[in-house]
Amino acid sequence: MILFATSNLHKFKEAKEIFKRYDLKIKQVGIKYPELQSDKLEDVAKYGVEYSVQLTSAPTIVEDSGLFIEALRGFPGPYSAFVYRTTGKEGVLRLMENLKNRKAEFQSVIGYCEPNKKPIIFKGKVKGKISYEIRGKFGFAFDSIFIPNGMTKTFGEISLGEKNKFSHRGKAFRKLCQWLKQKLR
Amino acid sequence: MILFATSNLHKFKEAKEIFKRYDLKIKQVGIKYPELQSDKLEDVAKYGVEYSVQLTSAPTIVEDSGLFIEALRGFPGPYSAFVYRTTGKEGVLRLMENLKNRKAEFQSVIGYCEPNKKPIIFKGKVKGKISYEIRGKFGFAFDSIFIPNGMTKTFGEISLGEKNKFSHRGKAFRKLCQWLKQKLR
Numbered sequence: 001m002i003l004f005a006t007s008n009l010h011k012f013k014e015a016k017e018i019f020k021r022y023d024l025k026i027k028q029v030g031i032k033y034p035e036l037q038s039d040k041l042e043d044v045a046k047y048g049v050e051y052s053v054q055l056t057s058a059p060t061i062v063e064d065s066g067l068f069i070e071a072l073r074g075f076p077g078p079y080s081a082f083v084y085r086t087t088g089k090e091g092v093l094r095l096m097e098n099l100k101n102r103k104a105e106f107q108s109v110i111g112y113c114e115p116n117k118k119p120i121i122f123k124g125k126v127k128g129k130i131s132y133e134i135r136g137k138f139g140f141a142f143d144s145i146f147i148p149n150g151m152t153k154t155f156g157e158i159s160l161g162e163k164n165k166f167s168h169r170g171k172a173f174r175k176l177c178q179w180l181k182q183k184l185r
Numbered sequence: 186m187i188l189f190a191t192s193n194l195h196k197f198k199e200a201k202e203i204f205k206r207y208d209l210k211i212k213q214v215g216i217k218y219p220e221l222q223s224d225k226l227e228d229v230a231k232y233g234v235e236y237s238v239q240l241t242s243a244p245t246i247v248e249d250s251g252l253f254i255e256a257l258r259g260f261p262g263p264y265s266a267f268v269y270r271t272t273g274k275e276g277v278l279r280l281m282e283n284l285k286n287r288k289a290e291f292q293s294v295i296g297y298c299e300p301n302k303k304p305i306i307f308k309g310k311v312k313g314k315i316s317y318e319i320r321g322k323f324g325f326a327f328d329s330i331f332i333p334n335g336m337t338k339t340f341g342e343i344s345l346g347e348k349n350k351f352s353h354r355g356k357a358f359r360k361l362c363q364w365l366k367q368k369l370r
Contacts (some may be wrong), residue, residue, distance in 0.1 A: 034232065035222035039267070077270035079264045082224070086260035087280055097277050177227065 002180070003060045003110075005052040010140040011063055015173050017109040017164055033057055033062060041066055041078055045111030046119050053113040061108045061176070065169060067142045069098070069130060070103040076142075084141045089134055093145060103131040106146060108168040110176050122179070123131040124171025139163060187297075190237040191217040195246055195325040199366070200358050202349055207362040216240055218247060224336070226251055226263055230296030238298040250293040250354060252277075252327045254315060256286040261327075269326045276318055280328060284303050287314040291331060293353040295361050307364070309356025314362045324348060 002019075004026050012028045019026040033048040048062040054122050066080040069111055076083035083091065087128060096102065113119040128148040136144045136156025144156025148166060155163050161166045164170035187204075197213045198253055204211040215267050218233040221234040226249045233247040251265040257280060261268035268276065282306065291311050313333040319354025321329045329341025333351060340348050349355035 007192070034219075037220035037229070037264070037267070039221050044222070075268065075276070077267070077271070079222070079267060082222070082262070082264055083260065085264070086258040091257070091280050092258070095272055095279055098278070125312070137267040 001025045001027060001058070002057050003027055003052075003058055004063045005029050005048070005056070005060055005138075006130070007032070008149055009016075010064075011169065014160060014164055014167075014169050016178060017160060018170060018173040022181055024177055024180055029056060032055065035064070037078075039074065039078060041107055041109040042121055043125075044078060045109045045121060049111030049113040055114055057115050059112070059114045060108050061112045063108060063172070064167065065106065065108040067092075068107060069096070070105075071099045071101040080141060089142060089145050092130070092142065093133070094116045098128050104128055104130050104146060105153045106168040108172040110172045112176060120179075122172045122175040124168045124173070124175065126166060126168045126171070148174045186208060186210045186212060186243070186359060187244055188212055188214045190218055190233070190241070190242050190247045191212050191247055192195055192217070192327075194312070196250075197356065199345060199349055199354050200248070200343060203358040203362060205302055207366060209362055209365055214245075218342060220249070220257075222263075224259065226292055229263060230294045230306060234296030234298040234304045237302055242300050244297070244299045246295050246297045247265040248293060248295045248354065250291065251288045252291060252331065254281070255288040255290075256284045265326060272329070274327060274330050276325065278318070279316070281315050287316075288301075289315050289331060291353040293357040295352040295357045297361060305364075307357045309353045309360065311351060311353045311356070328343070344369075 002009050033051045033053050034069045036044050036047045044064045053060045066077045068074045094126050108124045110122040111119045126148050131145050131147050134144045139155045146155050190238045216237050220238045221229050221232045238245045251262045253259045253262050260355050293309045295307040296304045311333050313331050316330050319329045319338045326342045328338050331340050
């Protein structure tokens with residue numbers, strides 16, 4: 001059993017769907033850990049999981065993710081949640097008005113830590129582009145303005161199971177699950 | 186002698202100008218402290234100064250500030266430095282296009298801490314509005330798009346000494362200096 005320190009139910013559901021495929025168990029715990037200000041998600045995840053594992057005394061993960069837009073020099077990046085709460089998707093689309101370079105990348109970083117051990121990091125990313133309008137009602141945060149490469153639909157227009165197949169978070173969680181399976185052999 | 190943990194020379198110069206008026210000494214130290222992700226500057230300052238004082242073993246301050254725009258629900262707020270580095274002033278003006286409510290507030294929070302003591306917080310703020318264009322070459326960050334109430338010029342169009350008279354940071358530093366003077370009596 002792995003504990004997932006998060007208050008985000010969307011993230012937890014995505015994780016659970018993947019854990020189930022690997023026949024592994026995961027449980028949500030509502031720990032509020034200190035999130036660092038850093039341009040690197042890895043720093044945020046490491047710091048957060050080291051803090052959380054001290055409270056849980058059990059194998060624990062945290063996950064941090066962000067949308068990095070090339071033409072905006074990585075904005076909103078590690079502060080995607082704050083930007084979503086304040087300017088919203090509409091704000092990001094407005095910043096992208098008349099910009100031809102719409103390249104963007106979703107990144108996910110999982111920090112895994114056992115008591116009295118060093119954290120281990122698992123990463124996933126997906127390249128794509130920012131749409132010209134909000135599309136779809138699935139997913140959360142910036143899903144409905146992100147079109148992964150090779151697709152025409154946004155993450156907001158596909159189901160959770162489908163999104164997990166090639167999303168940043170899906171990739172990171174599969175890496176974690178494969179590693180856990182290896183470990184349990 | 187107070188140590189100011191910051192890598193921002195602009196901030197240090199503003200602080201020094203005020204300390205000088207109070208006949209107090211301040212020195213810049215290039216400590217990189219962990220900055221929390223929080224919508225409250227106070228949390229960032231407390232956490233940062235508690236960390237810094239352990240390295241300096243001497244009375245130490247950190248200062249965190251941000252621009253809070255009402256129509257953007259507090260954006261860019263505690264992440265002003267990151268937003269400045271990525272979308273820039275131009276991005277903020279773009280988000281404000283066609284918005285009539287241009288109310289904004291600059292906030293500054295100083296965390297002061299002596300070794301083995303609890304941190305003390307000093308705050309300053311200044312209300313104003315976001316200009317329609319970038320004006321002035323003084324100051325730094327968002328100074329050149331912020332017009333304090335009762336003025337027609339932006340913070341970018343006035344000198345450091347003049348800005349300090351009613352800026353958020355000026356107010357917070359005067360509170361700190363008055364408190365330090367009281368303490369030294």
